[in-house]
Amino acid sequence: MKNIVLADKAGFCFGVKRAVEKVLKYKEKYNKPIYTLGPLIHNNDVVEYLKSKDIYPIEINELDQLNEGNIVIIRSHGVSPEIIETLEKKKLIVADATCPHVSNIHEKVKKYYKLGYGTIIVGDFKHPEVIGIDGWCNNCAIISKDGSNIDETPNKVCVVAQTTEKQENWKKVLKVVEQKSKEIVSFNTICNATQIRQKAAYDISKKVDTMVVIGGYHSSNTTKLFEICKENCSNTIHVENAGQIPDEIIKTSINIGVTAGASTPDWIIKEAIIKMSENKDLQGNEQLAYMEQNDVQIAVGDTVKGKIISLNEKEAFVDIKYKKDGILPLKEVTKAQDVKLTDMLKDGDEIEVKIISLRNDDGYVVLSKIEIERELAYKELKKAFENKDILKISISEVVKGGLIGRYRGVRVFVPASHIELFHVEKLDKYIGQIFETNVIEYKVQKRGTRIVASRREILLKEKQEKEEKAWETIEKGQIIEGKVKRLTNFGAFVDVNGVDGLLHVSEISWGRIERPKNVLNINDKIKVYILDADKENKKLSLSIKKLIQNPWDNVDEKYPNGNVVLGKIVRFADFGAFVELEPGVDGLVHVSEISHKRIDKPSDMLQIGEEIKAKILNVDKEQKKISLSIKEVE
Template identity: 50%
Template structure:
């Protein structure tokens, strides 16, 4: 508090006439923090009787609080004692000192921000807007910039969704430059710390063979990354289904909830392998009963080789029709008599669960 304000801690009624004259002869300076009492207010403006000043002060709504308020009645009350900074002296057309409580709050906020920076504590800022490269928030009137890369752990496509939200952040940079203070903060730092705690707990409880609920986070050509209890595990394309899967996106979507089985884990290297098909019935189980030798069934031609054609009987079960079993005529290539995707009638020559093989014949039913 300024020295002149310290001189008026005692009640003015206790001062001598000379004390009062000396007090009021001292000029009130721009930037001075001064005490006063609210004597009148409406929705947009308050009048303040100032201690040690020859004129009353005036505070506009926008200078009363760094927060968003529609009425001064939400911020001040008649009779309330306040401290404010003088931002304009009385002029010919306005005999009031123009005051700002916001500027006092901004100074106090900077103290809080520096303390948080030094002690690695977090602050809660109100996000005002999305700008190029990040978000702008305010803490008690102080502008705080959060770079886009520090908003979430992953890339954010639309920063506008954070407008108006409260965000807990860590201060990562304070820079004094040309009379202004640049403050940079990070939400990512806090999220990363929380993620590490969650992951540590998850790894302690993971067990091979465990069935667990997860959420599809990312899709690649070779598989899907599924988040289970805060940890991303790999669901390889070969573990999605017993049937042939061209690419994971043919079966899964980002955001899908899936139940998976942990088929392997390495706690030291933090590697987690998951499976969907391990929870499904193996289509080769009791294959001899489902497709007994001598029976006739329908299948779909799925691929050719030099020695024959593979025909899908059901997802995960492909039978081989050897080139010698495609026709009574001589066949040089399966494509001479079949088309990929074609549905054909075949005869089961042999089926084996142990060898995962089904032998088929087209010529046996010609």
């Protein structure tokens, strides 16, 4: 029984497929003749098919035949900047179908040429892709197939490769360059699909009697496939279509391997398989059924798996096993600014995505990774709400009544009262912070799902755990450092190892203090004395005054009778005025000792805050009383 094996990645590569789809789209849009800059692909059958649809190849030297408004397609091989400029000057409608892999090479060559590097291109100097690349370094590149023609190289050199070149040729050239240049920047730009295609052809050609390589005779990548297969299978043939396959091979071969160049469409491959197969039925033929799997149906909202076949900084192209490739824009991967898709993904990555549109302007299926993340996020948020799990969210903005955080891109509201265990005035300081939160509300509404989170329970638990440990070490009579957390009219609350203690206004100083905020600030670090530690009721009483000597202890030594002292009027009574001599020590000037004149009340002669001189008449240390006279000084 005849066995036909089709190699992986046989047929249209991403870049060629993209170019064909683009030219057909322009034909549909403008409905007039279209010109491709050179044969769109190296396949005579496809070129003839395109001609039947009024799509014609044209060479550079034939551009004079075109008029303003004519449509020109730049094929997947790409062109030099000079040609692009020529097309623009002629005011033609230009559609650039350059393969993204090739565009990436142009950017690299352009960048390093401007930095003063020489350029070496591994490839065929006659190939249009190589000619186009050379144009981005002012046509001064060294072009080599295997390094044999490289005699001298610049000290600084940038090395790139034709996307369809063989890996062994890349290694040969690089080995020569490494011996001749001091500074080398090398980019192995051989297309990943090309490598897979060549390896698959290599593996299959070792196992079969006959190897059939299908593709244009002028196709570089098809020629390389033929060379690779010929090394393993002497009975290897290169044909452009099914009609060129000899009947003798079909009759005598049992195991036939099939591969096809990047410019070979599926229908030509199918014709070849049908011709060689004993089973002409599509459904009954395993290889043909495999090719038809791209005809699966998809719908918006479906989740699919795919492989990245090409990408640049802003978008990735994904093989989703459908008749159209998918496009994954940067904005559907991340909402972060100033990032590149090439930093997050790479060729060959297998990813799971959601379909959000069946066709964009260029005919691609639009994919999203963010939507997958969003769905997963909603599931995790709902689970966290039901199980009271802790989730981390990133705070992104301040809104009325609280903060907005993001969990995997999903909006989460944190009310102001749930941010801290105390009232917070300014919320801007929290932007950019990561919060551990509990989901306290998860409600599906018509306008979307409302999700509310809180830190209070987590902070309260942390506070309680910290307090429990702190109470084990706190004892009455200790002197310890604390931090001022809150200020009230009656005192200050001070954090002592995680425990809130009250520093009453009367314990701040020996002097009279109207309000704690006059002498203390939030976050001040202060030393305090523990007056009392009620561990059962969790009450902590603190004092600063206890750490300062009582000014009345040696008052009789500091203020001898008969001396004149300077003081400040601090308050009045009907019977006299109180004078502050130092914080905590006040003296009394009786109304009769204020002046030699008769006065009815102290305020007739004195003002609060006024500095006065007075004579010390008597000091009573035990009763904490000092009698003063202003008139004696006068």
